[in-house]
Amino acid sequence: MAHHTSVMDYSRGTSSSSGRYGHRKSSLALTPEEEPLDSCPRLVSDLKFPNLLPPNPVIKILIAFCKNDPVFEALGNASHRLNLEPTFVKSAEAAIEAFQSPNAGGHHIVIVDARYPRTIEAEALGRSIRNSKGSQHTTMVAVVKKSVFEKDDTAVISLLDVGYNRCIIESPHVSICSSELRQIQHSLVRPQNVISTQQALYTALHRSREAVIITDDTLRAQYANRASERVLNMKMDEIVGRSLNDLVTADISNILSHTSRYKDYDGYLTTRRKSQESSQIHVRAVPVSCIGRNPTHLVLILESSSSALVSSNAIGEALQTLPQGKEVPRGSLHSIRRGSFDVRSIASDGLRRTSLAKLSSLPLEAPITKVLSLLAQVQENCSQDESKLLDRVMEFLKREGLYSPQMKEIRTEDPVATDLIGALLTQGPTNILSSRRSSNDSIIRGGGRPSTGSIVFTKTKESSLLSDLLQTALDWDFEIFKLEDLTEKRPLVCLGLELFRRFDVYNTFNCDEMTFKLWLIEMEKYYHSENTYHNSTHAADVMQATAVYLQQLSNRELKIMDRMDEATALIAAATHDIDHPGRSSAFLCNSDNMLALLYNDICVLESHHAATTFRLTLADDKINIFKHLDRDMYKLARSIIVDMILATEMTRHFEHLAKFVSVFGTDVESKDPLPPDNDDNQILVRRMLIKCADVSNPTRPLKFCVEWARRIAEEYFMQTDEEKRKNLPIVMPMFDRTTCSISKSQIGFIEYIIHDMMDAWNSFIEMPEIIRYMEFNYSQWKLFEEQGINTLSDIKRKQISLTEETASSISLEEKF
Numbered sequence: 001m002a003h004h005t006s007v008m009d010y011s012r013g014t015s016s017s018s019g020r021y022g023h024r025k026s027s028l029a030l031t032p033e034e035e036p037l038d039s040c041p042r043l044v045s046d047l048k049f050p051n052l053l054p055p056n057p058v059i060k061i062l063i064a065f066c067k068n069d070p071v072f073e074a075l076g077n078a079s080h081r082l083n084l085e086p087t088f089v090k091s092a093e094a095a096i097e098a099f100q101s102p103n104a105g106g107h108h109i110v111i112v113d114a115r116y117p118r119t120i121e122a123e124a125l126g127r128s129i130r131n132s133k134g135s136q137h138t139t140m141v142a143v144v145k146k147s148v149f150e151k152d153d154t155a156v157i158s159l160l161d162v163g164y165n166r167c168i169i170e171s172p173h174v175s176i177c178s179s180e181l182r183q184i185q186h187s188l189v190r191p192q193n194v195i196s197t198q199q200a201l202y203t204a205l206h207r208s209r210e211a212v213i214i215t216d217d218t219l220r221a222q223y224a225n226r227a228s229e230r231v232l233n234m235k236m237d238e239i240v241g242r243s244l245n246d247l248v249t250a251d252i253s254n255i256l257s258h259t260s261r262y263k264d265y266d267g268y269l270t271t272r273r274k275s276q277e278s279s280q281i282h283v284r285a286v287p288v289s290c291i292g293r294n295p296t297h298l299v300l301i302l303e304s305s306s307s308a309l310v311s312s313n314a315i316g317e318a319l320q321t322l323p324q325g326k327e328v329p330r331g332s333l334h335s336i337r338r339g340s341f342d343v344r345s346i347a348s349d350g351l352r353r354t355s356l357a358k359l360s361s362l363p364l365e366a367p368i369t370k371v372l373s374l375l376a377q378v379q380e381n382c383s384q385d386e387s388k389l390l391d392r393v394m395e396f397l398k399r400e401g402l403y404s405p406q407m408k409e410i411r412t413e414d415p416v417a418t419d420l421i422g423a424l425l426t427q428g429p430t431n432i433l434s435s436r437r438s439s440n441d442s443i444i445r446g447g448g449r450p451s452t453g454s455i456v457f458t459k460t461k462e463s464s465l466l467s468d469l470l471q472t473a474l475d476w477d478f479e480i481f482k483l484e485d486l487t488e489k490r491p492l493v494c495l496g497l498e499l500f501r502r503f504d505v506y507n508t509f510n511c512d513e514m515t516f517k518l519w520l521i522e523m524e525k526y527y528h529s530e531n532t533y534h535n536s537t538h539a540a541d542v543m544q545a546t547a548v549y550l551q552q553l554s555n556r557e558l559k560i561m562d563r564m565d566e567a568t569a570l571i572a573a574a575t576h577d578i579d580h581p582g583r584s585s586a587f588l589c590n591s592d593n594m595l596a597l598l599y600n601d602i603c604v605l606e607s608h609h610a611a612t613t614f615r616l617t618l619a620d621d622k623i624n625i626f627k628h629l630d631r632d633m634y635k636l637a638r639s640i641i642v643d644m645i646l647a648t649e650m651t652r653h654f655e656h657l658a659k660f661v662s663v664f665g666t667d668v669e670s671k672d673p674l675p676p677d678n679d680d681n682q683i684l685v686r687r688m689l690i691k692c693a694d695v696s697n698p699t700r701p702l703k704f705c706v707e708w709a710r711r712i713a714e715e716y717f718m719q720t721d722e723e724k725r726k727n728l729p730i731v732m733p734m735f736d737r738t739t740c741s742i743s744k745s746q747i748g749f750i751e752y753i754i755h756d757m758m759d760a761w762n763s764f765i766e767m768p769e770i771i772r773y774m775e776f777n778y779s780q781w782k783l784f785e786e787q788g789i790n791t792l793s794d795i796k797r798k799q800i801s802l803t804e805e806t807a808s809s810i811s812l813e814e815k816f
């Protein structure tokens, strides 16, 4: 076994052999005040602060080799020769376990045998280790065959891409292995140790009472400590990445004119706090140069004094910005929406004061009360006509059900649409008076047993077809049904892993890929593959649409979704229909199903999907993707996921849509700046995002749109069949396989549900292709209807001809 030696030599070439901390003068002097302010120019390398010295422990090395061949023997001997402390494992699973083990973990070097991918999949293992907690300073080395280096470097690049630091050629010679290990120790492990030591500084900085923000040379925030969150009233995620201009009001050019000459800047700036209440704070900006001679970073130290509020009556000032007299907006709440003021601070004369005083003494205050008070204020200064108008506005606002469905009237000659939309918008038990049948039977359709089919993941994953397909995972015309075939109806695991990787979910959740893989396998198991529509292909499809939208939001730099939002949106999409029984909530209520009883006929399926997601995930640590989130983060992630899954319930469709439109509008041409991304607006965006992903099928290329329509119709027909068989109320009588016109149902679905929603979504996200596909599909359904293409067999025939068209490469785009 290895013994501690003096190989580590951190302090300018001085070898330390006097134990772990030795004679080194370690200091934790963290405040730059000790440094004269005018030290100019201030290069990091010139700083005269005492250095924090890294620890000097025995180097632990984890060696994952499946066989004891000469290369393995040589590496083992070399690590003994260099007095390293080796652990040997024979499989990827054992390597992950050893690495993550609280007792044995903390390896400085991990060496993986990448020569036999069938036994140890080096790339996957590398990713899992890189996504494990505490791996950021571990040096990862892959041993590859000589021929890999000689042929081409793609394999090496792939290994480096997943997080290996170095690839070395296999060698059975102890001396060569020793030399490699020594070089790795000097050129990789040692600098990593130095970097890891900076964690102590970060911790100090993070806990400091003073708010510290570090920006790059363009004044974009790169780091913010906890105190800065308080001072700016923003979350760290919201600060980092933003330009200083967006965070504070200050004379930026003045700051830069000082700092570019290596002078510290001392002055005041005004925060743009989220609550709209600004405060003035003292700032010291210190320029630092990490490379070259120009400042590369600015360290901003902010000192907030609570007495330095810009205005003790910020609310009063804000009130002044409200439109007065003739400026009152006509029929629009737009300008009022953006401000929110405390009713207690609004003083006015006359009777209103009494009623406001009464209101203000209430312990709880709803936002609508504030709005009404503000309108009452505005009313005092306006003309009689305007005042009357405001009276009407206030009447509306006082009513219940502000966002209740106000949909277009469905044409009565459109019974299929009436059936479908009616069923989607009312999910409780079917009204006995209006139902055409009733039953004395009560059936319990069990919560749906998960399918136990095993996945042949390794086989499919290795197929190059699959990896080619996954390359297109963010294309709107992604071939979801091809993925379904290639994965033998288990597409969620493959696509999920790909999307989680692309959106860096493993790092956001600080959790390894293996846990996510096991989680996806478990989640997919609980989708019923026998459902024609609500199976794991639908989940994968919704996840894919979610990913495309997220990508588009991030391309547009709207900064609405941070990494946690992206990760949770993907997770919610993956499980939003888990354990769906292939029957609607109304059916479950009508049949006294256990789930309907459990959830009191309210939001039955969606409650079940959300609850199942968390019940399964928390039940087993091996699949618990939340296990490394701290409690607050977990609570946040959970609330977002639950809210998004519940938002897919269609009875509240128009409510969600109306709220979204009232904040974000529908006018794609309007170049109005977006409303502030406060928490409420973020919720609206997240809900709309998953809703649009959930019913994105009519906005996909025609061949997919037709296949989804066939699948949902088949599922509806099965429900009607069962309702008839069991003498239950028939939720959608028009969805009878012998008579139904699928084309008509699709025309109605697009007209009443999809069209307005996608219009609003497109105006926000700017993806005109969804509108183009939707309009094209709509025109095709109209054509099908005229041609009498209505039944499932008609649709199947149509699908075949569509596939042939695609095969002869007629692009649908050309038809637009």
Ligand SMILES: Nc1ncnc2c1ncn2[C@@H]1O[C@@H]2COP(=O)(O)O[C@H]2[C@H]1O
Pocket: 420, 424, 577, 648, 650, 694, 695, 697, 698, 708, 709, 712, 745, 746, 749
């Ligand atoms: N193409 C479609 N035609 C008719 N109904 C649809 C279509 N796509 C989705 N839906 C319905 O919209 C609902 C959205 O929520 P669910 O996934 O629970 O169930 C879905 C179906 O009932």
